[in-house]
Amino acid sequence: MSDKITKQDLISFEKEIAEIFGAGKIKAPVHLRAGREDALIKIFEEKKIGDNDYVFGYWDSHELALLKGVPRQDLKQAICDGKSISLCFPKQKVLCSGIVGSLMGTAVGAAWALKNKKEKGHVYIFCGDMSAETGIFHESVKYATNFELPVTFIVCDNGVSVMTDTRETWGSQEPWFKDTKFEKKIIYFKYENEYPHSGLGRLIKF
Numbered sequence: 642m643s644d645k646i647t648k649q650d651l652i653s654f655e656k657e658i659a660e661i662f663g664a665g666k667i668k669a670p671v672h673l674r675a676g677r678e679d680a681l682i683k684i685f686e687e688k689k690i691g692d693n694d695y696v697f698g699y700w701d702s703h704e705l706a707l708l709k710g711v712p713r714q715d716l717k718q719a720i721c722d723g724k725s726i727s728l729c730f731p732k733q734k735v736l737c738s739g740i741v742g743s744l745m746g747t748a749v750g751a752a753w754a755l756k757n758k759k760e761k762g763h764v765y766i767f768c769g770d771m772s773a774e775t776g777i778f779h780e781s782v783k784y785a786t787n788f789e790l791p792v793t794f795i796v797c798d799n800g801v802s803v804m805t806d807t808r809e810t811w812g813s814q815e816p817w818f819k820d821t822k823f824e825k826k827i828i829y830f831k832y833e834n835e836y837p838h839s840g841l842g843r844l845i846k847f
């Protein structure tokens with residue numbers, strides 16, 4: 642992790658991308674996030690996420706890439722090239738996908754490899770609250786727990802899946818893993834996204 646990245650850096654980066662996207666210069670989806678900067682910075686600091694560690698994310702991973710040390714300019718270029726929802730920076734060990742539920746098995750597999758090769762490093766996979774309801778999330782957390790793999794699942798709960806109320810779908814105010822043995826593999830926090838799920842909530846003309 643680059644220790645130079647501040648909350649303000651994360652906020653200003655998303656604002657810059659919002660402006661470029663709003664001007665119709667990015668001809669691909671972008672998912673902007675605001676409101677979870679403190680939580681993400683705290684996790685990167687407390688876990689000392691560094692060069693040996695892997696960060697897996699999904700369509701909303703701009704902040705993760707910055708915190709993992711991807712240079713701002715490289716990240717901006719990738720987003721402008723249309724790769725916002727599937728950012729991949731192998732050098733910084735940042736791997737993302739726009740497909741709900743994908744990568745869970747990949748992250749667990751990477752952790753399995755680290756453990757079995759006795760290599761340094763830990764895998765962190767960041768996902769949303771509805772992603773944490775998928776079958777593959779359950780399977781991956783169970784496998785990682787039972788085989789004591791070096792992987793941590795971070796669930797960033799913004800209360801919705803696109804525009805669907807996650808709690809209504811859960812039928813519960815609490816996530817399924819609360820008070821289970823699987824909790825030790827999971828970091829969970831709530832936040833309110835100050836941007837729409839995707840884009841800027843208005844039609845962008847190219």
Ligand SMILES: Cc1ncc(C[n+]2csc(CCOP(=O)(O)OP(=O)(O)O)c2C)c(N)n1
Binds near residue numbers: 739797799
């Ligand atoms: C397989 C698949 N189905 C549907 C989508 C469309 N989709 C993108 S994000 C998303 C919502 C996911 O909700 P959550 O995991 O809570 O993420 P967040 O709200 O944090 O973006 C959906 C349904 C997709 N990307 N992949």
